[in-house]
Amino acid sequence: MISINDYLDKILEDFKEYAQSGEKLCKLKDVRFDAGRLPDYSDKNVQQLYLLRYAYAYTFEYKRMYQDLMALLKNKSQLSVTSIGCGSMIDYWSLTRVFPKSCDICYIGVDVIDWNYKLNGRGKDKVTYINADFVDLISRHAIIPTDVYIFPKSISEFSATAIFRICVELSSLIPDRKPVYFLFSLRSKSASQQIDISKTKLLHKTMLNLGFTSNDDPESFSNFEGEEKDKKIYKVDSSFSHPTDVVEFLVNTLPACCTHYDESSCDNSCKQKLRWWPILSCSQVNYQIFKFVKEA
Ligand SMILES: C[S@@+](CC[C@H](N)C(=O)[O-])C[C@H]1O[C@@H](n2cnc3c(N)ncnc32)[C@H](O)[C@@H]1O
Structure with missing residues (x-):
């Protein structure tokens, strides 16, 4: 890679x-x-x-998210991921940094915009890119169920109606008693972050209303605090x-x-x-992971 x-x-x-x-x-x-x-x-x-x-900063953040996910999954030899608003699939790059080659990865990236600079798949990983609106796609039942659904800096772009639709469609797709994980990377500015959290809270609440259980607190998120925030990646x-x-x-x-x-x-x-500083510190890292299980 x-x-x-x-x-x-x-x-x-x-x-x-x-x-x-x-x-x-x-x-x-x-x-x-x-x-x-x-x-x-x-x-x-x-x-x-x-x-x-x-x-540079986002791949670091996604790597942290996938490391946390790996700790939750414990030695999985197969993993399927749907990346919603995948862009050029930089979260796939991070996924490969965390899950060893011996883990079979099935990665499906969906984006309404056909990005340039999409990353190529590694070895035997199955990597698919779908250029479509995710809400349309899922409403047409045109996706397969996966273990993980990640919104890599994209939850802000989904309306409350779209989030509701996604939950309803996914709830009929996800098998009973099989844990699924939702990963969200949030924007870092306080006002934008609150908007993103209001959306992840809505998703969490809707999933519970649809018969899923979760022990995660939708208000809490992982980030770097104090001086750690300014540390160089x-x-x-x-x-x-x-x-x-x-x-x-x-x-x-x-x-x-x-x-x-x-x-x-x-x-x-x-x-x-026109003077742009690339993000070089840990300040952008703000993410949530929710685990859901559908009761039979
Ligand atoms: C901030 S970009 C993040 C791109 C990429 N995940 C990254 O980390 O660089 C948000 C992405 O969400 C995509 N997006 C927004 N609404 C979407 C939808 N309804 N279906 C699929 N992709 C969508 C946008 O086209 C954009 O590429």
Whole structure:
């Protein structure tokens, strides 16, 4: 499996070509999530910047989630996972870092946008990508049941109605007495995080109403506290190394790349807004894992 830095360096090559082509770079200013904003993930250059900025931190977070899952599962030799809003399937990369090659993985990634830079499957893992709206897909009974359902930074994009629909459809798909696990990575800014938790709480409550049991507290989540939050990822997990070239380009080179900057028509702080620090610390790690069992 490719290292995350080699993966990012390949994306960086393509991104440099675009950023240094002399085109206007205004669309890059919208790769943010504050105040309810959502980047236009269908745009290849937006995908590049998104991955350069977040994939390093998110793969670390997903690795932590899958490590916790592994501790709950104890020596499983087979695992099936549905990733809902999988993007370029970076959570699959994390899954392979945690579950050894001897574990047969069946991974189904679903995303309404057909992302570039999707990761390839490892050895004998069965990796399927489905370009579809997950709610449509499940309503058409077009997915198979799996052990795990992960929302990798995607729960925010599902409405209450969609979450209800997903629960109803999954409840008829999941076999009795077989434990299933739901993993959610939450956004880190307090207001956004509360919105995400209100959605995971809704999912938890709906599953209980549909006859499932769970001992998990839908209000609690795992994260790094205090000084730990600001620790560099590579200091916490030595399998990660600082993405030097990505940081150098996004912070120092990108702001000067827009050759169309014009004081009379461009926003004053325009160049400033093109300076993006990739997330390098543990601050983004906020996740929940719920285990459900359907009573017979
Ligand atoms: C913040 S991105 C996360 C992408 C990826 N999981 C990652 O970690 O980089 C959220 C993703 O959810 C996808 N998404 C939103 N609504 C969806 C739906 N109804 N069905 C499938 N995917 C959806 C979006 O297209 C987007 O790719």
